[in-house]
Amino acid sequence: MVKLVGKKIYLSVLEKEHCKKLWEDFEYDFESKTEPLNIGHSISKSESWFEEIQNDQGKKHVRLGIFIKEDDSVIGDIALQDIDWKNRSCSIGLGFSKKRYRCKGYGTEAVNIIMEYGFNNLGIERITANTLEQNIAAQKSLDKNGFVLEGRERKAVYFAGQKWDKLNYSILREEFNK
Numbered sequence: 001m002v003k004l005v006g007k008k009i010y011l012s013v014l015e016k017e018h019c020k021k022l023w024e025d026f027e028y029d030f031e032s033k034t035e036p037l038n039i040g041h042s043i044s045k046s047e048s049w050f051e052e053i054q055n056d057q058g059k060k061h062v063r064l065g066i067f068i069k070e071d072d073s074v075i076g077d078i079a080l081q082d083i084d085w086k087n088r089s090c091s092i093g094l095g096f097s098k099k100r101y102r103c104k105g106y107g108t109e110a111v112n113i114i115m116e117y118g119f120n121n122l123g124i125e126r127i128t129a130n131t132l133e134q135n136i137a138a139q140k141s142l143d144k145n146g147f148v149l150e151g152r153e154r155k156a157v158y159f160a161g162q163k164w165d166k167l168n169y170s171i172l173r174e175e176f177n178k
Helices: 016-025 044-056 106-120 136-144
Strands: 003-005 009-012 062-068 074-084 089-096 126-132 148-159 162-172
Touching (some): 106 126, 106 136, 126 136
Parallel strands (some): 089 126
Antiparallel strands (some): 009 062
8 A cells, every 4th residue: 555654644545435534524615716616416426436536546647645644634635647658747636625724735745745756656757737827825835846837828717707817837857856
């Protein structure tokens, strides 16, 4: 079983009960709209999410849970996703279940841990990340982890009743290993 350990958190495989817990605990942040609101998804949807993770794990994605070291509680998930093994590239994405876990440095630490794994264990050469212009926390985390803003897709995403710019970031293996 993979367990990637950091200072405050560790990353490890998501079991069915972890997916259910994340699903049950999810709180939408209406003040800082950064992701779609999924209304009407029942707890049983967490089981299909778990199955999807299992089917794609190691092929298209590497998705792990984010756990607090102090008490082993699962607080979110992070993934190297859409892995292109031929070109050794992928994108990164993460999410937290409760608002209280956001903007505490857990995301920055989780990104750093999974980048280390991706670059130095999987042989990934390039990791990309996209976020919307209003997601300041994601932008700060990407900046802290050495990602470079490559471009801005103006008014590219219709979300929460308005058009937003999509920001495109990347980091290369040699930049990470400096």
